[in-house]
Amino acid sequence: MNEQALLLLGLLKAQSQHGYQLNEFIERNLGRMTDMKKATAYAVLERLSQAGYVSVHSAQEGNRPVRKVYSITHVGEEQFMKLLRENLSNADKMNMAGDVGLMFLDHLPLPEVAEYLSLRLAQLEARLDEFKQPLRHEGLGVNLALEHQQALLTAERAWLSSVLARLEASSIPFGN
Amino acid sequence: MNEQALLLLGLLKAQSQHGYQLNEFIERNLGRMTDMKKATAYAVLERLSQAGYVSVHSAQEGNRPVRKVYSITHVGEEQFMKLLRENLSNADKMNMAGDVGLMFLDHLPLPEVAEYLSLRLAQLEARLDEFKQPLRHEGLGVNLALEHQQALLTAERAWLSSVLARLEASSIPFGN
DNA sequence: GCCTAATTAGTCAAGATTGATTATAATGAA
DNA sequence: TTCATTATAATCAATCTTGACTAATTAGGC
Numbered sequence: 001m002n003e004q005a006l007l008l009l010g011l012l013k014a015q016s017q018h019g020y021q022l023n024e025f026i027e028r029n030l031g032r033m034t035d036m037k038k039a040t041a042y043a044v045l046e047r048l049s050q051a052g053y054v055s056v057h058s059a060q061e062g063n064r065p066v067r068k069v070y071s072i073t074h075v076g077e078e079q080f081m082k083l084l085r086e087n088l089s090n091a092d093k094m095n096m097a098g099d100v101g102l103m104f105l106d107h108l109p110l111p112e113v114a115e116y117l118s119l120r121l122a123q124l125e126a127r128l129d130e131f132k133q134p135l136r137h138e139g140l141g142v143n144l145a146l147e148h149q150q151a152l153l154t155a156e157r158a159w160l161s162s163v164l165a166r167l168e169a170s171s172i173p174f175g176n
Numbered sequence: 177m178n179e180q181a182l183l184l185l186g187l188l189k190a191q192s193q194h195g196y197q198l199n200e201f202i203e204r205n206l207g208r209m210t211d212m213k214k215a216t217a218y219a220v221l222e223r224l225s226q227a228g229y230v231s232v233h234s235a236q237e238g239n240r241p242v243r244k245v246y247s248i249t250h251v252g253e254e255q256f257m258k259l260l261r262e263n264l265s266n267a268d269k270m271n272m273a274g275d276v277g278l279m280f281l282d283h284l285p286l287p288e289v290a291e292y293l294s295l296r297l298a299q300l301e302a303r304l305d306e307f308k309q310p311l312r313h314e315g316l317g318v319n320l321a322l323e324h325q326q327a328l329l330t331a332e333r334a335w336l337s338s339v340l341a342r343l344e345a346s347s348i349p350f351g352n
Numbered sequence: 353g354c355c356t357a358a359t360t361a362g363t364c365a366a367g368a369t370t371g372a373t374t375a376t377a378a379t380g381a382a
Numbered sequence: 383t384t385c386a387t388t389a390t391a392a393t394c395a396a397t398c399t400t401g402a403c404t405a406a407t408t409a410g411g412c
Contacts, residue, residue, distance in 0.1 A: 080283075101179075107257070149275065240406085
């Protein structure tokens with residue numbers, strides 16, 4: 001939840017925005033960074049507002065429905081810096097979900113496992129391909145974040161390939 | 177939530193157990209695989225029970241308080257296999273949280289960023305050290321899962337080191 | 353034998369998350 | 383023009399998660 005707050009405060013620090021605008025931006029550009037859903041973002045904005053980190057004011061443009069525009073407050077800026085420092089200092093977020101299945105793969109015949117892991121690999125390749133686009137230079141932070149994702153996905157691909165190779169050579173030379 | 181179900185069904189497939197027992201095992205041995213909390217596990221067990229995937233029967237040993245013992249049902253075994261196949265086939269779980277902070281690091285002076293990332297690196301080293309213990313041979317799946325974690329943490333360490341080196345050489349030869 | 357601390361076993365209210373839904377406006381096709 | 387579709391903007395009920403709490407039992411120290 002702190003990561004969500006950090007994200008929203010960071011976006012509002014750059015520019016006051018209404019909820020829909022924030023959600024569009026997140027959906028279009030930040031799918032890699034977060035999986036926060038629309039309704040969650042609205043809820044987090046509400047909490048940030050309760051806490052005094054953002055202020056809200058209603059605005060109407062033309063005869064469009066009234067929108068709530070959120071702005072970061074001074075206290076909010078301080079909170080942003082605090083959350084940023086915390087976030088950068090902690091590695092605990094690397095939670096590596098997705099290993100539960102691996103733990104139980106002994107319940108399936110190895111060729112079937114290989115089949116499924118091939119699917120995983122294909123998805124990985126697809127995700128990695130998306131990084132091939134030139135990526136316009138956004139600033140150090142954004143570029144590092146993208147580089148980071150790419151590095152981890154690449155490592156994941158290498159590991160998966162190695163597992164598949166061993167599975168196909170199938171003489172089970174695993175462990176040690 | 178499916179990953180939690182997979183985990184609990186997998187543990188119950190090995191042996192019928194009561195809630196406390198399951199939670200102890202998870203806390204002691206599976207901290208790397210999941211961050212599901214006690215109360216959540218009880219809730220998931222309740223849902224699995226509602227769905228007919230596990231059966232519950234109360235048992236009393238000595239004059240200890242009555243415990244609810246959970247057993248996997250036949251339908252539960254089928255569900256387990258289904259969830260296992262799904263889990264192995266999907267890479268989407270690699271969500272890489274923790275990059276939000278990186279995105280915003282331009283709001284801090286680089287030496288301070290380096291300081292925080294050094295803390296991250298230290299935590300990583302500590303986590304990696306835990307893998308040095310011989311790890312008694314548990315079965316292919318468990319060993320692969322551990323190998324996987326280690327591979328990703330190692331990649332993370334390499335990336336972080338590279339970033340720190342570049343930050344300290346500080347002449348900012350980034351991105352491009 | 354008595355008191356304290358730890359272990360065992362689980363529940364619950366409060367908070368967080370999200371799929372589904374509502375409602376209006378603009379756009380486009382026929 | 384009229385109807386269907388997509389975009390805009392957000393809310394809500396239902397579900398999921400968890401920190402805090404309860405309550406009994408056993409273990410350990412003196």
